[in-house]
Amino acid sequence: MTELLFILSHPPGASVYAQEAFDAALAGSAFSNIAILFVGAGCLQLIQPKLAVEAHERKDFQRGFKALADYDVHDVYGCEDSFKQFGLHNQALVIQPTLLTRVDISARLKGAQRVLCF
Amino acid sequence: MNFALNIQGSPYTSNSLWSALHFAQACLNEGHRIHRVFFYHDAVLVANALQAPPQDEMNLTTAWQTLGQNFELDLCLCVASCLRRGILNDSEAQRFEKTASNLAPGFNISGLGQLIEASLVSDRVISFGA
Helix, strand or coil: CCCEEEEECCCCCCCCHHHHHHHHHHHHHHHCCEEEEECHHHHHHHECCCCCHHHHCCCCHHHHHHHHHHHCCCEEEEEHHHHHHCCCCCCCECCCCEEECHHHHHHHHHHCCEEEEC | CEEEEEECCCCCCCCHHHHHHHHHHHHHHCCCEEEEEEECHHHHHHHECCCCCCCCCCCHHHHHHHHHHHHCCCEEEEHHHHHHHCCCCHHHHHHCCCCCCCECCCEEEECCHHHHHHHHHCCEEEEECC
16 A cells, blocks of 8 residues: 655756655655656656756756666556646656556545655 | 645745645644644745845744744754755754854754654645645
């Protein structure tokens, strides 16, 4: 059972929020069984960065997504509607989340003991 | 009911800290408990003791301090968020060889583990987004 569900909704790049939210999820994984759900513009975090770090001068925190399995985080979800909205189906992604419909998302929200929104 | 608050928005460019303050006041006045208030992202800027807003404006820092004192709340700031944004207590100022500290009284600096612990032991965790 998911103890903590982290909902990530901020896009990468424009602010440090996405990076800090991922830090919070990693901290959560150290203490409990967590799941991560990317929604809205948060799904843009999953796009494989096209610029070298030297070009945008920001930390390439999305590389950490690949290490989620090492942190025992296996439940990584994306909102199917958001994927359609942002045209992500044919994009190269850092990791491929399990896509959820709105109905699926409602079920995940109900099934989680606590939900943390970022 | 026992609540944990996860506040993320900046004091002057978001309504997050205001909404959270009113939520906390309403909770406590109704007899609920707040296990911890966790300030994350830009919300840590509320604990900057050097703020001096005009006297005819509400002082958000003072409002949180007063609420914290009246109800003995744990007003906890994320250390990583603080260090990025220049909110330092005496020990962090010393550690990073800064000339001054600026953490307002009533707030304490700790780690993300405090947010996770509060989320797990409370009945509800309420996020006030950026």
